[in-house]
Amino acid sequence: MSTIHPRRRRAFAVAGAFAAATLVLGACTNNSGGDDDTSDAISKSNTDNDKSGEKVVIGFSAPAADHGWMGSITKSATTQAEQYDDIELKVAEGTNDVNLQISQVETFINDKVDAIVLLPFDGAAMTSVARKAMDAGIVVVNVDREFNSPFAARTTVLGDNYGMGVSAGTFVCDDAAGKTGLKVAEIAGIDSLPLTQDRSQGFSDALKACGLKVDNRVAAEFTVESGEKAASNLLQAAPKIDYLWNHDDDQGVGVLAAINNAGRDEFTMIGGAGSADVMEAIKADNSVLKATVVYPSTQAADGVKLARLLVQGKSLSDLAEIEVPRMLKLAAPIVTKENVDTYLPSAFRS
Amino acid sequence: MTSLQDPSLSVPAPPKGDRGGSIGLARNLGLVIALVILCIVGVATAGDRFASSDNVLTILRLAAVVGVISIGMTFVITGGGIDLSVGAILALASVWATTTGTQAMAGDVHWIIMVFSAILVGAACGTINGLLIAYGRIVPFIATLAMLASARGLAEIIADRKTQIIRDQGFLDFFGAEPIGIPVIVIIFALVVAAGWFLLNRTTFGRRTFAVGGNPEAARLAGIKVQRHTVYLYALLGTTCGIAAVMLMSRTTTGSSTHGTLIELDAIAAVVIGGTLLSGGRGTVVGTLFGVLIFTTLTNVFTLNNLSTSAQAVAKGVIIVIAVLLQQRIANRKT
Known part of the structure; x- marks a missing residue:
């Protein structure tokens, strides 16, 4: 087997190269600054509910943090949990593999946690295992991407996706002030998600009210790279645009890069989700970005808070209602130069 | 398990008979050690939470989907090929088997229709891969890359x-059941492993696979129809993708074009750390089984210990390298 030897040596060389590359990459991409901005906005409730109660073990699982908003989801959930000494948060690996996410929830069930806060990669695909957790007496709080059965979660926290589209569309209508024949373009997120379909529906419904429609629509995948690709194609296809709504500020980094590369500035761009970078650009008012629509990245933090209240048998103190509500739908306000200072502290970093 | 052949002896000529135990065992020793170390780490860090039967079943359920594909992948890689399209084929099979049309037909006749359509779609895609590679003379990497793109596109x-x-409750009940405490999909996984082991080590088909992967020209001169055999190998892998699709359908109660994303990398990694040679001619089903179990146990131990995404990815990479190095050293010392 002497023929193996060179092969082995090569294997060692490759392994060494990988190790070196890992070190270099690790050093380059370690940006710990900036990300902490959201934590300023995450605090206790400042009510009697804050009082330390029985210990609550919460399992948390979310998709892979492949864009800033999703990264902020996990980060803000962790930050929130740290503020209560009666919460023990178990964070499972972020994953876009439904098979793996199911097994994470199964592990939480085996561990007999008190509650599970779950942002599913695909709501429908996670419904059955969430139901299993509920059947095992675990409080399940569903965040952002909805299950397809009401029995699979005790409480659901959702952003208002349809409302995002409406806010963006209404801004366009107000800004257009009755002009017709304007060209409106849209860069959507992952098209297979119901939330993307809701956003687009809201946008087109709001535009219809003032006689406009979406002339060009492309879909990206929430990542910077996909945003750049989709926007380049869109700009090529549409030589003149008046308004452009981009569903997501993370992919927006790529969208802006494409816009700059194409040297285009004849239109007004509206963002989505509300990243700190975009809000700063709106504040500076020196680019095509004039507005964005908030989609709170603190949803999972709210999920953690609600899970704690549910397990401890407390209620939402500002409501007359005794029980924690079945569903919370968060507002999707439009952010412009006028009100940007209100929303900047709670914005996430791309 | 100890009677695995040593495939290194089967190159280039097809092996005859059982070349016995101790060498095969030695080859798998590195894997056994890795798995044992993982289990020790699991018990040390998570105690009863790791060692409970519920947790073992959680690991096995997670392993089942990627495991079935990895067994099929073992055949293709042993035969000198590679298939990057398995995740896309899984997605297409899951979508095809859950369209309203298929589900309506399943409702009228029996849910087994959904199972058959998933497996048929998988086998058909695999056959197309095989035909393109064997008769179209397209490099496997490229042919299956094309299938990866088009199968997922078609699924979308x-x-x-x-x-x-x-919607079919019969389907969900059958595959969600746990007769004698073991989930049905884990039983299917075990059957696929057993069938794969038998096929590779105890049949002419298996011997031909080693021969084709080791030296196609020698295999052709020895009278093996290399092209036809290559088609069979990819069709077999496609079939296992169909089976995996059914498993994932039962686990998620859905079919989706996003199912199985990047599962090809997990499958190839499991096959390679199992000891199957990427260049072909040498392969082991038992090694692949260990490879799959090592990865899923690793994931489980990390989940139990609350470890971060990034740390997991690094650890996985390191373990691939260590497992392969360790296993090569042991194999070489023995031979």
């Missing part, structure tokens, strides 16, 4: 990029 078109929910 059919599903209209939506998640299709399975």
Whole structure:
């Protein structure tokens, strides 16, 4: 087997190269600054509910943090949990593999946690295992991407996706002030998600009210790279645009890069989700970005808070209602130069 | 398990008979050690939470989907090929089997229709891969890359990029059941492993696979129909993708064009750390089984210990390298 030897040596060389590359990459991409901005906005409730109660073990699982908003989801959930000494948060690996996410929830069930806060990669695909957790007496709080059965979660926290589209569309209508024949373009997120379909529906419904429609629509995948690709194609296809709504500020980094590369500035761009970078650009008012629509990245933090209240048998103190509500739908306000200072502290970093 | 052949002896000529135990065992020793170390770490860090039967079943359920594909992948890689399209084929099979049309037919006749359509779609895609590679003379990497793109694209078109929910309770009940405490999908995984081991080590088909992968020209001169055999190998892998699709359908109660994303990398990694040679001619089903179990146990131990995403990815990479190095050293010392 002497023929193996060179092969082995090569294997060692490759392994060494990988190790070196890992070190270099690790050093380059370690940006710990900036990300902490959201934590300023995450605090206790400042009510009697804050009082330390029985210990609550919460399992948390979310998709892979492949864009800033999703990264902020996990980060803000962790930050929130740290503020209560009666919460023990178990964070499972972020994953876009439904098979793996199911097994994470199964592990939480085996561990007999008190509650599970779950942002599913695909709501429908996670419904059955969430139901299993509920059947095992675990409080399940569903965040952002909805299950397809009401029995699979005790409480659901959702952003208002349809409302995002409406806010963006209404801004366009107000800004257009009755002009017709304007060209409106849209860069959507992952098209297979119901939330993307809701956003687009809201946008087109709001535009219809003032006689406009979406002339060009492309879909990206929430990542910077996909945003750049989709926007380049869109700009090529549409030589003149008046308004452009981009569903997501993370992919927006790529969208802006494409816009700059194409040297285009004849239109007004509206963002989505509300990243700190975009809000700063709106504040500076020196680019095509004039507005964005908030989609709170603190949803999972709210999920953690609600899970704690549910397990401890407390209620939402500002409501007359005794029980924690079945569903919370968060507002999707439009952010412009006028009100940007209100929303900047709670914005996430791309 | 100890009677595995040593495939290194089967190159280039097809092996005859059982070349016995101790060498095969030695080859797998590195894997056994890795798995034992992982289990020790698991018990040390998570105690009863790791060692409970519920947790073992959680690991096995997670392993089942990627495991079935890895067994099929073992055949293709042993035969000198590679298949990057398995995740896309899984997605297409899951979508095809859950369209309203298929589900309506299943409702009228029996849910087994859904199972058959998933497996048929998988086998058909695999056959197309095989034909393109064997008779179209396209490099496997390229042919299956094309299949990766087009199968997932077709899945998206059919599903209209939506998640299709399975309504048939009979299907869900059957595959969600746990006779004698073991989930049905784990039993199916075990059957596939047993069938794969038998096929590779105890049949002419298996011997031909080693021969074709080790030296196609020698195999051809020895009278093996290399092209036809290559088609069989890819069709077999496609079939296992169909089976995996059914498993994932039962686990998620859905069919979706996003199912199985990047599962090809997990499958190839499991096969390679199991000891199957990427250049072909040498392969082991038992090694692949260990490879799959090592990865899923690793994931489980990390989940139990609350470890971060990034740390996991690094650890996985390191373990691939260590496992392969360790296993090569042991194998070489013995031979």
